Amino acid sequence: MNIPLLDVNAQNLPLEAELLETFARVLRSGRFILGEEVEAFERECAALVGAKHALSVSSGTDALLLALMALEIGPGDEVLCPAFTFFATAGSIARVGAVPVFCDVCPVCFNLDVNSLSERITERTKAIMPVHLFGQSADMGPLRELASRHGLVVIEDCAQSIGSRHKGESCGLMGNVGCCSFFPSKNLGGFGDGGLVVTNDDALAELMAQLRNHGMHPRYVHHRIGGNFRLDALQCALMRVKLPHYASYVAGRQRNASFYLSTLANHPLVQEACTADCCCVERQFERLHAAGTRLLLPHAYEYNEMIWNQFTVRVLGEGERERFRSWLTQHGVANEVYYPIPLHRQKCFAHLPAHALLDCPVADQLAAQVVSLPIYPELTPEQLQHVAATILHYLDT
Numbered sequence: 067m068n069i070p071l072l073d074v075n076a077q078n079l080p081l082e083a084e085l086l087e088t089f090a091r092v093l094r095s096g097r098f099i100l101g102e103e104v105e106a107f108e109r110e111c112a113a114l115v116g117a118k119h120a121l122s123v124s125s126g127t128d129a130l131l132l133a134l135m136a137l138e139i140g141p142g143d144e145v146l147c148p149a150f151t152f153f154a155t156a157g158s159i160a161r162v163g164a165v166p167v168f169c170d171v172c173p174v175c176f177n178l179d180v181n182s183l184s185e186r187i188t189e190r191t192k193a194i195m196p197v198h199l200f201g202q203s204a205d206m207g208p209l210r211e212l213a214s215r216h217g218l219v220v221i222e223d224c225a226q227s228i229g230s231r232h233k234g235e236s237c238g239l240m241g242n243v244g245c246c247s248f249f250p251s252k253n254l255g256g257f258g259d260g261g262l263v264v265t266n267d268d269a270l271a272e273l274m275a276q277l278r279n280h281g282m283h284p285r286y287v288h289h290r291i292g293g294n295f296r297l298d299a300l301q302c303a304l305m306r307v308k309l310p311h312y313a314s315y316v317a318g319r320q321r322n323a324s325f326y327l328s329t330l331a332n333h334p335l336v337q338e339a340c341t342a343d344c345c346c347v348e349r350q351f352e353r354l355h356a357a358g359t360r361l362l363l364p365h366a367y368e369y370n371e372m373i374w375n376q377f378t379v380r381v382l383g384e385g386e387r388e389r390f391r392s393w394l395t396q397h398g399v400a401n402e403v404y405y406p407i408p409l410h411r412q413k414c415f416a417h418l419p420a421h422a423l424l425d426c427p428v429a430d431q432l433a434a435q436v437v438s439l440p441i442y443p444e445l446t447p448e449q450l451q452h453v454a455a456t457i458l459h460y461l462d463t
């Protein structure tokens with residue numbers, strides 16, 4: 067049995083007739099840039115997140131760039147961000163001329179560790195960019211407290227967590243602006259590149275709408291330099307076909323995660339990553355290692371609505387991850403390492419000032435141990451069973 071990490075056709079082809087009709091409708095409308103389809107999609111996305119404003123943009127990366135530009139972050143500024151995330155988080159900070167200052171993360175939820183943040187604040191710090199990695203929110207309470215104490219803006223990277231919630235609040239609306247992605251592997255996968263910014267701030271929304279279109283307002287009048295960050299009408303129209311199904315996509319991922327967790331948790335060599343109900347307090351790695359644990363399961367804090375963009379386990383022991391990965395691959399189970407090199411160790415950031423590159427031991431450890439397994443909503447019971455059986459079999463060898 068071969069199980070891919072993601073099967074976009076399994077999600078899109080059941081909607082094929084409706085998608086083709088939609089393509090025909092946009093084709094015949096002759097309206098490809100901005101306009102009704104884009105506005106309707108944005109209204110529907112705003113409703114999904116519960117945001118006052120949602121603006122579609124050309125990618126998740128451009129959403130981050132646009133947010134940074136609108137908040138006037140640039141040369142001389144520093145932005146705190148996690149060392150363990152996708153490259154775009156830090157790449158966008160560097161692209162506006164600011165310095166990404168890499169912070170360590172929580173070993174349980176993999177998101178920003180507030181203790182690590184406060185050690186790295188200087189008088190140049192302007193913003194914090196938390197990432198809600200793998201579908202679960204960062205611990206935003208202490209982070210926001212820190213931000214307001216130091217007068218910092220908060221830009222949430224929600225690329226992997228659109229529609230996810232934290233203590234009843236929506237990811238993307240807990241800071242100044244939230245940045246989402248419709249890259250096909252994200253929970254709301256589009257038909258190419260795409261992204262979204264969400265905010266409850268009227269002035270910021272207005273400014274981002276202008277910057278998305280060369281800073282133009284009104285026509286051919288430019289008070290600021292923006293860019294072309296627009297999302298195609300065609301892409302918006304096609305994604306409108308998928309939006310009504312979003313809740314069921316999320317439910318599918320949650321169902322699959324529950325299956326893995328309940329099937330794997332009883333094995334004596336497997337542990338849940340955490341028993342605490344609070345981020346960044348549980349540091350039981352050494353104890354687990356001593357107890358002979360080989361696999362740590364992902365943990366969703368009770369106060370988070372986890373939407374499982376990835377199901378990421380940690381394989382303990384020198385060289386064990388590579389052995390585990392070959393076993394999975396041999397048995398037809400696709401898998402991937404998100405992310406193998408923490409950002410504070412990337413060559414392109416080597417020139418940054420030393421205090422941007424301080425040690426991030428948890429990020430290093432995660433980069434060496436994590437493996438993500440197939441979790442997409444359309445996995446069949448047989449496929450799920452095969453993945454779990456393959457892992458249990460591995461643990462018994």
Ligand SMILES: *Cc1c(COP(=O)(O)O)cnc(C)c1O
Nearest residue numbers: 125126127152154155225247249
């Ligand atoms: C995917 C992703 C992005 C970038 O989104 P694109 O749409 O691919 O540009 C940014 N941050 C994180 C955490 C991501 O996972």
